[in-house]
Amino acid sequence: MSDLLANLNPEQLAAVTLPPQHALILAGAGSGKTRVLTTRIAWLISTGQVGPHGVLAVTFTNKAAKEMLARLSAMLPINPRGMWIGTFHGLCNRLLRAHHREAGLPATFQILDSADQLSAIKRLLKNLNVDDEKYPPRELAHFINAHKEQGIRAAQAEAYDDYTRRRVELYAEYEAQCQREGVADFAELLLRTYELLCRNEPLRRHYQARFRHILVDEFQDTNVLQYKWLKLLASYGERSPAAGPSQGRTEGGDDEKTLLASDERGEGGCIFAVGDDDQSIYAFRGAEVGNMRDLEREFRIANVIRLEQNYRSHGNILDAANALIKNNRGRLGKNLWTDAGAGEPIRVFEGFSDIDEARFAVDEVRELIRDGFPPTQIALLYRSNAQSRVLEHQLFSAGVPYRVHGGLRFFDRQEVKHALAYLRLIANPDDDTAFARVVNFPTRGIGSRSVEALQEAAHRANSSLYNAAASLTGKAGAAVGQFIRLIETLRAETAALVLPEVIEHLIDRSGLRAYYLGEKEGRERLENLDELVSAATAFVQEEEGTLAHPEESDAAASFLAHASLEAGEHQAGEGQEAVQLMTVHAAKGLEFDAVFITGLEQGLFPHENSAQERDGLEEERRLMYVAVTRARRRLYLTHAQTRMLHGQTRYCLSSLFLEELPEELLRRVGATPSFAASPAPAYSAAPTRQREASTVGGFRIGQSVQHAKFGLGVIVSAEGGADARVQINFGAHGMKWLALAYAKLTPV
DNA sequence: CGTCACCTTGTTTTT
C-alpha cells in the first residue's frame, strides 16, 4: 500500500490521493500521467474507497486501455476485470449490447467503420438518385459525423441554406437506412448511448450510482458529445428531473448549468480527468480543448493540479518544446522542467532532397545502433503517411530492420473485410453494406445491372437487399437467389461450429479461398485469411477468460465488434528489434531514446491544409510539440530543399517551427547543400539528373527570393517568353504566379 | 457480364 505511493512527487501524490471530488489534472508530456491515473485507481481500491465494480476508466485508444489494465494488474492483487476500462467506443458498444432493446437496436447490430460508412452513404445517394458530384460522399460523411459528435440528430440540425437543408435531409435518410439495416457507425455508438441514458431514467440512475469514480485519460481530446456523456454519468444528483434530459432526444442546453451544482451533487460519481491542452491534436475530428475549461468551471474545480516535472527528456529538448509552444495563445499554462540536465544539443539537418534527408537519417540511425541505442528506441516521425516510403526505401537498402505503425490495419484489408462480410451477413441479413460487398465477390454473375435492379426493388419495398432478392425475376433473380441460398446454407452449416471453424468454413465455401488461390498476388491474402482464423481463435480464448461479460455471449457479434473497434496491431516484424516509423499523431503517448522529426518544411509540417482551418497553425504547433517531447536523449530535426510530392518535385522552405526554436539549443549537422553551391553535397540524391540551368530573367528554379508582401519564397517553376513569370512557393502565403515584369523580387 | 486500360483525382491526422 505505501509502496503504491512511494516515489511519487508531491504533485503526483496530491493528485493520486485527492478526496472524492471532481478533479482536473493538467499533466504535461512525460510527467507520469498514466502512472497517476493507474495509481489513483489502485489507491482508491486498496484503501477500500471503491470496489473494482465502481470504477469507470475511459481512454481513446485500445492501446492506452490495455496499458492501463496491465499496470493495474501489476499493482493490485485482485483481478481488475470488474472494472470498466476501455475506449469511449468500446464502452458504448458494451452498453448498447447489454441494453440493445432499450436502445432500439437489434441484438446483432453491426458497427460500420469509416470505410463501411462511406460505402453506405454512396449506396444511399445512388438509391435516392442524388448527384454525388454535388454532394460528395466524403463531405456528407463528415457533415453527418460532425453533427453526431455534437449530439445533434438530423431532426435538430440547423439548415441555414438550401444546400444544407438537402444535406440534413440526407442525414435523416442515412439515419433511417442505418436503422433499417441494424448498423451503427462510430459516432452513433456514442450518440445512441448518450440518448439511451438520457431517456431511460432507471438505467441512467443505475450507472450513475454504480460508477463512483470516472477517470478520463487524454481529456483534451474529448468532443462535445463525449463530454456530455461524461457529465450525464457523473451527475446522479441533478437538482430536478426536469433539469436533466427527459423524454426524447433532448439537446444539451440548460441541463448543464443546473446539473452540477456541487452542493447538490449527492451521490454522483467523481470525474478525475487528466489531460494536456498543449497536446490536443485532434481538433480536426471534433476534439474540443475547451472542454477542459468547461470542466473546470462547470464542475467547480477549485485547484487544478499541474504536473510539470518531466521525467522523460533532457533539458535542451524540454527548452525547445517550451519555447515552441509559447507561441500558442489561450493556453492553460504550464512549463515543463527536469532535473536531468541539459543533455545534447538538438541536431538539425538540411537535405538536398527528401532522398538525401532519408539517407542522412538512416546513416545516423545506424550510428546510433552502433553506439548501443536499441533499434526499438529509435523513432522516425513524419507528418503524413506518404512520407514513410522514402524512409522505408533507405532503411531497406541499408538493411536496417524497421517497423511501420499505422497504415492499413489488419481488419481493413480487403480479404479480411470480405470474409467478415460473410460473417456479418449470416448474423444479420439486413446488413446491406456487407451484402453489397460480397454479393458478387468472388464474381458469380451478378453484375452492376442486377445489383441496381435489386437495390431498386429493395428501395421500393423499403426492405433490405437480402429480403428484396426474392422479388427479382429473370436471370438476375436466379443468380441473386443462388447467392441467398449460399448464405442460408452457410448459416445452417455453421450453426453448430465454434467461431474459428465458422470463419474457416466461410472462407472455403464462399469461394474466397479458391479465388485468392487463383490470384497471382493471392498468397499474402490467403495468409491473412489464415491469420483471421487464428485471430478468432485467440479472441474466443480470451473471451472465455472474461466471463464477466455475459451480455456479450454471441461470439460472432463480439468478434465483429472487436474487428471494427480494434485496429489489430497484427503487423509483421512485431517484437523484433526494429526501428519505429510512424506519424506524429501515432507517436502521441510514446517515448524513445532518439527521435527524428522529418519533413520540417512549410506546407508539409505545418501542413498547408492547416492554413485554411481555424487555429490550424496552432494545432500544427501542438503536433510539433508532441513530436519534440517524444525524445528522451537525442532529437534530430530534418528537412529537405526539394521533395517529391504528387509525382513531381516541390521546392520547400524550412518550417516555421524551426525558427521558433532558440538557436543556442541547436546544432546544424551535415553539409548544408544548396543549388548555388556546385560541389556535390555530402548527401545528394544518387546520380542526380542534370538540372537544366535555365534561368528566366536572372532567376532559376529552386532559388530563394524575397517579395515585399509575401516575404521569403522559393521559385518552383518558371515560364519564359515575352511576359515571363515564375511560380513561387511562399509557404504560409501559398503558391503564387508572379510576372517578372511587375513583381519586385530580390534574390536571397 | 467481366476485364482491362486509361483517365481522373486527390493526397493529414483516426476511434
Add this chain to the structure above:
DNA sequence: CAAGGTGACG
C-alpha cells in the same frame, strides 16, 4: 505517385 472510377471492348 497511387488508387479509385469510368469507359471501351471481348
